Amino acid sequence: MTELPVFDPIALPLQPATYAATLGPTVVISPHPDDESLGCGGLLALLARANAPVWCVLMSDGTMSHPNSAKFPAPARQALRETELRLALTELGLRSDCLLPLNLPDGQVPGPNEPAGQAAIARLVEFFREKQPTTVLCPWRRDPHPDHRATSQLVRAALAHLPRPPRLLEYLVWAWERAAPTDLPRPGEASGWQLDISAVLAEKQRAIAAHASQLPGSCIDDDPTGFTLAPSMLVHFASTTELYLEATTTIAASPAHSSSDSRSV
Secondary structure (H helix, E strand, O other): OOOOOOOOHHOOOEEOOOHHHHHHEEEEEEEEOOHHHHHHHHHHHHHHHHHOOOOEEEOOOOHHHHHOOOOOOOHHHHHHHHHHHHHHHHHOOOOHHHHEEEEOOOOOOOOOOOOHHHHHHHHHHHHHHHOOOOOEEEEOOOOOOHHHHHHHHHHHHHOOOOOOOOOEEOOOOHHHHHHHHEEEEOOOEEEEEEEEEHHHHHHHHHHHOOOOOOOOOOOOOOOOOOOOOOOHHHHHHHOOOOEEEEEEEOOOOOOOOOOOOEEEE
């Protein structure tokens, strides 16, 4: 593989939409409701079209997007965001009951050395053993949001407990806008490729729109400090391609998985 001196997503090879079907049964790990649609909604829709089993694990309770809302107190925010996530999954062609919420605290997803993190790892291991996915999708290990980084650590710790861990693909969310140079992939650290999602871009956009509480015009309108996705951020997820990264070293002693048409970044 040819190493890139700097991270250049445009230079990564483009996989056709049909490549999605080769990933087989897949679990997507979403730190918050909406990360699954933003980071890999196109791939999920293509997997659904290919009739591949897909499950979604939601790590956090999603309540910190509007922490000062009285109109939607924390339990109501959690219920609203989970409802939006289930709707988004159906827009992508998935079953709404494919969801496993872990309900970790939003903004404080624990690391693998904390008791709550160890409990989350155990639940992930149990889930992976039950579902037997061949692929796991998870945020890029240095995606700038701390919950995304903690999620990556928990997932990698869980996969290390499996004798034959599934293929781990990493997707970007906040790295598109907030990444420092040290957050981006380093030469030789990961292989990468783009996926053509033009055939399902409409489904992805509908799934993003399902997370209405996180978009301009949110129904949670009584918290001036509340979060909504800026139009400049949403532009990154209106592309006809999605980017995926894959470690060039294995998590455990199982054989490495890599695409023959990927490039080290």
